[in-house]
Amino acid sequence: MAKFVIAALVENKFGVLARISGLFSARGFNIDSLAVGETEDPEVSRMTIVVDADEQILEQVKKQLNKLIDVIRVYDLTGGEYVGRELILIKVSSDSTESREKIVQVVDSTGGKIVDIGKRSVTVEESGDEHRIKALIELLRPYGITEIVRTGKIAIQCDN
Amino acid sequence: MAKFKGSEILVKCLCEEGVEHIFGYPGGSVLPLYDALYDEKSITFHLTRHEQGAAHAADGYARATGKVGVCMATSGPGATNLVTGIATAHMDSIPMVAITGQVKSVLIGNDAFQEADIVGITRSITKHNYLIKDVKDIARTVKEAFHIARTGRPGPVLIDLPVDVQMHETEFKYPKIVDMRSYNPVVKGHLGQIKRIVKAIEKSERPLLYVGGGVVLSEAAKELTELARKANIPVTTTMMGLGAFPEDDPLSLGMLGMHGTAYANNAVQNADLIIAVGARFDDRVTGRIDHFAPEATIAHIDVDPSSVGKNVRVDIPVIGDAKEVLKELITMVDVKEYALWHGRINEWKKKLPLTYKKDDKLRPQYVVERICDIIRDKKVIISTEVGQNQMWAAQFYTYTKPRTWLSSGGLGTMGYGFPAAIGAQVGCPDAIVFDIAGDGSIQMNIQEMATAVLEKIPVKIAILNNGWLGMVRQWQELFYKKKYAYVCLSEDISRYCPDFVKLAESYGAMGIRVTEKKEVDGAIKKALEEKGPVIMDFIIEREENVYPMVPAGVAIDRMIHGLS
Numbered sequence: 267m268a269k270f271v272i273a274a275l276v277e278n279k280f281g282v283l284a285r286i287s288g289l290f291s292a293r294g295f296n297i298d299s300l301a302v303g304e305t306e307d308p309e310v311s312r313m314t315i316v317v318d319a320d321e322q323i324l325e326q327v328k329k330q331l332n333k334l335i336d337v338i339r340v341y342d343l344t345g346g347e348y349v350g351r352e353l354i355l356i357k358v359s360s361d362s363t364e365s366r367e368k369i370v371q372v373v374d375s376t377g378g379k380i381v382d383i384g385k386r387s388v389t390v391e392e393s394g395d396e397h398r399i400k401a402l403i404e405l406l407r408p409y410g411i412t413e414i415v416r417t418g419k420i421a422i423q424c425d426n
Numbered sequence: 427m428a429k430f431k432g433s434e435i436l437v438k439c440l441c442e443e444g445v446e447h448i449f450g451y452p453g454g455s456v457l458p459l460y461d462a463l464y465d466e467k468s469i470t471f472h473l474t475r476h477e478q479g480a481a482h483a484a485d486g487y488a489r490a491t492g493k494v495g496v497c498m499a500t501s502g503p504g505a506t507n508l509v510t511g512i513a514t515a516h517m518d519s520i521p522m523v524a525i526t527g528q529v530k531s532v533l534i535g536n537d538a539f540q541e542a543d544i545v546g547i548t549r550s551i552t553k554h555n556y557l558i559k560d561v562k563d564i565a566r567t568v569k570e571a572f573h574i575a576r577t578g579r580p581g582p583v584l585i586d587l588p589v590d591v592q593m594h595e596t597e598f599k600y601p602k603i604v605d606m607r608s609y610n611p612v613v614k615g616h617l618g619q620i621k622r623i624v625k626a627i628e629k630s631e632r633p634l635l636y637v638g639g640g641v642v643l644s645e646a647a648k649e650l651t652e653l654a655r656k657a658n659i660p661v662t663t664t665m666m667g668l669g670a671f672p673e674d675d676p677l678s679l680g681m682l683g684m685h686g687t688a689y690a691n692n693a694v695q696n697a698d699l700i701i702a703v704g705a706r707f708d709d710r711v712t713g714r715i716d717h718f719a720p721e722a723t724i725a726h727i728d729v730d731p732s733s734v735g736k737n738v739r740v741d742i743p744v745i746g747d748a749k750e751v752l753k754e755l756i757t758m759v760d761v762k763e764y765a766l767w768h769g770r771i772n773e774w775k776k777k778l779p780l781t782y783k784k785d786d787k788l789r790p791q792y793v794v795e796r797i798c799d800i801i802r803d804k805k806v807i808i809s810t811e812v813g814q815n816q817m818w819a820a821q822f823y824t825y826t827k828p829r830t831w832l833s834s835g836g837l838g839t840m841g842y843g844f845p846a847a848i849g850a851q852v853g854c855p856d857a858i859v860f861d862i863a864g865d866g867s868i869q870m871n872i873q874e875m876a877t878a879v880l881e882k883i884p885v886k887i888a889i890l891n892n893g894w895l896g897m898v899r900q901w902q903e904l905f906y907k908k909k910y911a912y913v914c915l916s917e918d919i920s921r922y923c924p925d926f927v928k929l930a931e932s933y934g935a936m937g938i939r940v941t942e943k944k945e946v947d948g949a950i951k952k953a954l955e956e957k958g959p960v961i962m963d964f965i966i967e968r969e970e971n972v973y974p975m976v977p978a979g980v981a982i983d984r985m986i987h988g989l990s
Contacts, residue, residue: 276608277608280557281545281549281557284546284549285549288549288550289550292550325735326732326736329731329732329736330732332731332732333730333731333732334608335553335554335574335606335608335609336554336608337608338607338608
């Protein structure tokens with residue numbers, strides 16, 4: 267089992283998201299993350315789906331997606347050249363000036379931003395590829411992560 | 427320009443699509459629709475007694491005629507009663523359009539009276555579905571729906587139409603073309619791939635054609651038969667493909683799979699080339715999949731790319747319409763003798779024929795054989811329920827033409843056969859239509875007797891009555907040490923419950939009971955002479971089993987033969 271990145275261009279119509287998640291659940295495909303938004307054409311949305319599967323299941327995922335009437339095109343980005351990004355908001359506990367300063371240092375060194383400071387916690391925002399996101403989470407873990415919100419990966423092919 | 431109500435527009439659209447028959451049941455959310463339908467003389471509406479009956483009737487109509495079947499129901503429970511029928515059509519890829527009323531637009535999502543999220547419920551069992559929110563979208567939606575239902579791999583499409591939209595007005599203009607950027611099924615197969623199949627045929631010594639329902643749906647029976655005969659390749663069909671190749675042809679191996687013939691299954695396991703056409707390597711066919719067709723190169727011709735390589739590794743895939751691809755193949759193949767191969771197959775046919783105990787007890791296989799023999803030269807359509815009755819009907823009747831066999835293969839829906847037979851008879855009024863049923867299945871949509879009697883739809887029902895949920899009992903006998911848990915439908919078979927003869931008569935139809943072998947022919951002939959629908963209640967050997975059988979998890983050439 268490995269992670270594959272699929273991009274699907276879909277009609278921007280009522281119910282399309284339900285249709286796709288229904289397909290995945292009905293067929294037992296594992297979705298790691300799913301991000302969707304409008305494209306340059308307001309009638310078309312683009313979905314980036316990270317699938318946890320093996321090669322054979324991935325083939326079925328792509329074919330079943332293509333079969334859906336509202337799906338215009340399916341791209342398998344895995345293994346190719348693409349730019350992948352994700353946005354993450356992490357709430358870290360910090361109840362002393364000391365710990366707050368340490369967290370600020372860590373965040374500075376990774377290029378993230380502090381977007382909120384409270385009595386008991388600090389909220390960090392970071393965007394980047396999966397390694398960067400993973401690295402930040404690991405760096406902040408010792409301080410006590412109380413909440414994480416992720417958008418899920420979005421990806422775009424490189425111009426070749 | 428003149429303005430019309432949404433309901434009138436919908437009816438006009440159906441006329442544009444050439445719809446002549448609709449099966450359905452009315453209700454509050456479709457009052458405007460039925461009002462408009464009543465005035466349309468070119469469409470005959472058939473009132474069933476349950477929406478499930480309407481859905482199966484539309485399905486049977488589609489399978490028998492090749493046209494898109496149409497069924498209609500109201501919102502809420504009317505729509506949910508269609509679900510099994512839609513799922514049945516979906517699993518067997520049958521072109522159907524189901525139209526459901528929906529509550530007023532402002533009430534949607536509010537738990538209104540007779541509201542159900544039928545679009546949400548049927549998402550996974552339709553090829554596509556629509557909720558029409560604007561009366562201006564009706565024409566385009568209907569055009570798209572019929573196009574989607576009948577092209578590519580056919581399937582059911584549902585249109586949900588809120589009752590207020592049915593009352594809104596707009597101009598009517600039926601689109602001339604359908605242009606969907608996200609839906610373009612492949613029709614012509616890739617020539618290079620087709621050539622690879624030709625090469626494979628040339629090299630092979632033991633080829634086999636494995637044919638499924640796709641050949642029937644594609645209207646490709648003629649091309650398939652031509653190809654098989656030209657190239658001298660033996661043919662086996664799945665249950666869905668019965669009739670795609672004439673079973674009385676010497677090249678025919680009959681049905682393969684779990685209850686197929688031993689010689690068909692042996693042929694698969696010993697073939698060096700299997701050409702699959704319009705079939706999907708379903709588990710009823712493959713048996714233990716890692717032992718399936720161990721020596722064969724597999725070529726797979728199918729219109730649905732997701733069926734290719736789904737269950738087995740395919741060496742030569744060809745995506746395209748069966749009819750188109752077969753046409754190309756015919757021009758490129760040459761005849762070969764395959765003398766050794768045909769010799770082996772004929773040996774198997776001699777040693778392991780389909781058989782049953784021939785004594786003076788009334789056995790179901792005999793009933794099926796007699797029906798086949800008596801109506802041999804006529805135009806016949808056989809519909810079945812599910813279970814042992816279905817298997818005996820598949821095995822002991824000789825199918826020679828496509829669209830003469832209607833059976834729920836993928837979903838295996840008990841209660842399918844009778845309403846489907848009604849739909850088929852409506853679509854083919856000159857055909858003799860038989861529903862071969864079990865005593866369990868026939869009770870599931872027995873209410874349609876009213877439809878058959880009042881509309882004079884002369885379907886002949888042959889109940890193979892053993893007082894059991896037969897197929898389940900068989901599995902309990904073979905694999906659960908005869909622990910017959912909850913499968914007995916009638917303890918004491920002589921105290922008929924129900925008395926099917928009296929049941930038929932209560933509807934105003936003829937009922938005939940047969941308890942002895944010698945009465946069979948007479949009963950069938952009497953039923954054929956009767957102008958209206960008939961129920962024949964054949965009291966058969968109670969614990970007769972379907973053989974041969976591939977038990978679960980076993981390779982298909984390791985069949986159990988029971989007693990012969």
